[in-house]
Amino acid sequence: MRPEFEVTILGNTSSIPVHGRNHSAQIVQIGQELILIDCGEATQIQLRKFKIKTSKLDYIFISHLHGDHYLGLVGLLSSFHLGKRSRPLTIYGPQGLDEIITTHFRWSNTRLSYPIHFQETKDDQLNLLLNHPKFMVYSFPLKHRLPTTGFLVREKPRLRNLIKAKLEEQKLPLEAIQSLRQGMDHIGVDGSFYAVREYCYPPDPVRAYAYCSDTIYWPDLKDYIQGVDLLYHESTFLEPDKERASVTFHSTASQAAEIAKMSKVKKLLLGHFSSRYKDLTGMKNEAETIFQEVELSEEGKTYSI
């Protein structure tokens, strides 16, 4: 069975938190690992509301320094401290985030119970941020009013499954099994040869998730997110407010769908909705005229990747 790879939406609203919607934050689960992407105000409250345990949350990624994407961070870090966390935590975010965090803790005279590693992100190109044994996280540029990055989470290839019938036919040496499961042909010291495609089932395709928080419509984006299984793309406005989207460096639902289409993603998840829209039906309708596999993100809901 494939390990879980899914995203749970904690907040999907832009600017002012209204209509019961909260600021941007989401939890991506890959197997037993959790990462948090963006951390708007009240993220810790949302985490508790949806009963998400954070004991295995070791990585936080912040897309940019507009308040609706990070103002819950210091509160979350404080609660980890009060909960006596000791595991190190790594935070990836733009220049300035470390100054903001340290300014808070300097004035509150707090020495955290756990170490924080901070890694600055750059919005210049595709950059590998985290090379975890099970997955990789990259940042890539978005076009917004501040330095902003999206994030790409890609599984690593898993060990291949051996074909049972073959194992029953002959006893394989341990080294051969190890090589084959890693997708490599094996030649034994006695010259025996084991070909992967003969002994193993084809590999599961590796899955990928892309998060595009705040960006103006930007076709070059397709180069970074080509063919991902799930694309979360901001959809702050509807087409009648296209001018406003452009001025504020945001996208419309149609534009998000255009990006999904040209990037050949499997599914598009819309979010970061403006407070001006209480009913979001129009968002889905608008996007569907361009790209069929669209869903409106809902807080507390988990989407399989």
Add this chain to the structure above:
Amino acid sequence: MRPEFEVTILGNTSSIPVHGRNHSAQIVQIGQELILIDCGEATQIQLRKFKIKTSKLDYIFISHLHGDHYLGLVGLLSSFHLGKRSRPLTIYGPQGLDEIITTHFRWSNTRLSYPIHFQETKDDQLNLLLNHPKFMVYSFPLKHRLPTTGFLVREKPRLRNLIKAKLEEQKLPLEAIQSLRQGMDHIGVDGSFYAVREYCYPPDPVRAYAYCSDTIYWPDLKDYIQGVDLLYHESTFLEPDKERASVTFHSTASQAAEIAKMSKVKKLLLGHFSSRYKDLTGMKNEAETIFQEVELSEEGKTYSI
């Protein structure tokens, strides 16, 4: 009729926001004026939840720089900006709060749509912070792990009411009426004499509210809050956790009641409850053995002062 003077609790929990309780924040309404005291994370969400309009909120008071008392501030200020606020806002708080606010807005490249005046508080003695035509706000020292102040909100004496029967007996000159209503006897240019106590009803007593956010049990506190109509005093722990209260510079429910008793306040409102207590009945029971007029603060509930 006396103008309204009341407090609405937005949050009453300490440290970690659990059991559906939020971090410290409360709105005091005096007539048509609003002030906000403390501004924990998600205060803007609580304000909306309880349908409190902030268009007339011109003053914010922050007791100290532990996150549970101010981490909602930058988000609230940002939302005022997004809502195109133009009225000036005055923030009173300890040294460092201005640096924290400006660090955020510098990195988010935000020029607010309204001016903020910042006034630093000191925890040395009773200090008059705001001399409003209708009320005064003072800070006074508390004893906590950081520089911390409580706040005292006191009405100003209102214009006196003239005794109707007297007005029917004789026509008073306008100047006499003005003096009498302000509580002053009046002597006319013709030597006529009008005594306040003869022409006016006795003045309504002026009401006062005291907020003591975080403090160790500290009997000297009574000098600052003597005889107030309503005292909000922190009650982080119960007596069995008295040692923990002392180490963390907090109070128990009993200690809060002792302070209320020695300060001869009319009523005690308990708050700032530790996350370790889900059921708060014990808090009220404990305090009532020492001071009769006790109430547990509840979020969204308004208490008359």
